[in-house]
Amino acid sequence: MVRDFTNDHSALALNTATLGHNVEGAGMGWPVERVIDACAARGLGGIVFWRREIGSRAVEIGDRVRAAGLQMAGLCRTPFLVGPLAPVAVMDEFYGSIDMAAGLGAPVLTIVVGGVEPGTKGMGDSLKIVAERVAEAAPYAAARGVQLALEPLNPVYGGNRSCLVTVRDAVDLLEVIGAPNVGVAVDVYHVWWDTDLAAQLQRAKGRILGYHLCDWLADTQEVLLDRGMMGDGVADLRGIRAAVEAAGYQGLCEAEIFSAGNWWRRDPGEVLDTLVTRFRAVC
Ligand code: ZN
Numbered sequence: 001m002v003r004d005f006t007n008d009h010s011a012l013a014l015n016t017a018t019l020g021h022n023v024e025g026a027g028m029g030w031p032v033e034r035v036i037d038a039c040a041a042r043g044l045g046g047i048v049f050w051r052r053e054i055g056s057r058a059v060e061i062g063d064r065v066r067a068a069g070l071q072m073a074g075l076c077r078t079p080f081l082v083g084p085l086a087p088v089a090v091m092d093e094f095y096g097s098i099d100m101a102a103g104l105g106a107p108v109l110t111i112v113v114g115g116v117e118p119g120t121k122g123m124g125d126s127l128k129i130v131a132e133r134v135a136e137a138a139p140y141a142a143a144r145g146v147q148l149a150l151e152p153l154n155p156v157y158g159g160n161r162s163c164l165v166t167v168r169d170a171v172d173l174l175e176v177i178g179a180p181n182v183g184v185a186v187d188v189y190h191v192w193w194d195t196d197l198a199a200q201l202q203r204a205k206g207r208i209l210g211y212h213l214c215d216w217l218a219d220t221q222e223v224l225l226d227r228g229m230m231g232d233g234v235a236d237l238r239g240i241r242a243a244v245e246a247a248g249y250q251g252l253c254e255a256e257i258f259s260a261g262n263w264w265r266r267d268p269g270e271v272l273d274t275l276v277t278r279f280r281a282v283c
Helices: 032-041 058-067 090-104 124-143 167-177 197-203 237-246 268-282
Strands: 012-015 046-050 071-076 108-111 147-150 182-187 208-213 253-255
Touching: 012 071, 012 268, 032 046, 032 058, 032 268, 058 071, 058 090, 071 090, 090 108, 090 124, 108 208, 124 147, 124 167, 147 167, 147 208, 167 182, 167 197, 197 237, 208 237, 253 268
Parallel strands: 012 046, 012 253, 046 071, 071 108, 108 147, 147 182, 182 208, 208 253
Antiparallel strands: none
């Protein structure tokens, strides 16, 4: 049975990317506390922050979220682990992001793996490096109560942001890594096109650690910051959620809408109200 959200949005979580706060100079600049209170006032179930919002205040912000009655659902995200955008001190920064998730009390840290390693071609060599680096960090995360969620990105990001572009490859990677606290995050933006999604999610049964909501606009202008609000695009949101839940996922559904030209220009209160309405109506 797929969960019925028609009259219940307690499973809706805000990923603060939806308010633009993960990008310098974007969004309305609400302080973290105001975002927490606005989510709590609307009865959302949880919240996911980005590292740049947390700084050195992880413990304080995690406590603040729980005191407001919300789940501190997760943290976005690790540094890129491979590829042209990976930092020089990649493992130090990876461990630092795990420490931040632990400080927040966030059970899940999302991994965006990074693109094709300079000097190599195709995905294979880069995926091997990802497997090694995640396997190395997984016990450190486990000791701190943090699960690591590999998020395959839409293939449009294959060059610089993600050598991991299908749920199929993500599950293959889980099998190579072999760590019990590593799973997969499923994001509508990245998987909506995949006609093999339901079958691949069955392979990930019990290892889905997150489900991210938005929509794919039929006339997408730009692939990074032009995501659609749920219901405004062509993704089969109900079908994707049915496949995710059939693979055992019963957790929060995290609205994550990068939208520099539209939703980030609106009042965050209006954006949150719209999330609630659309979550009940079309998700
Ligand atoms: Zn996502």
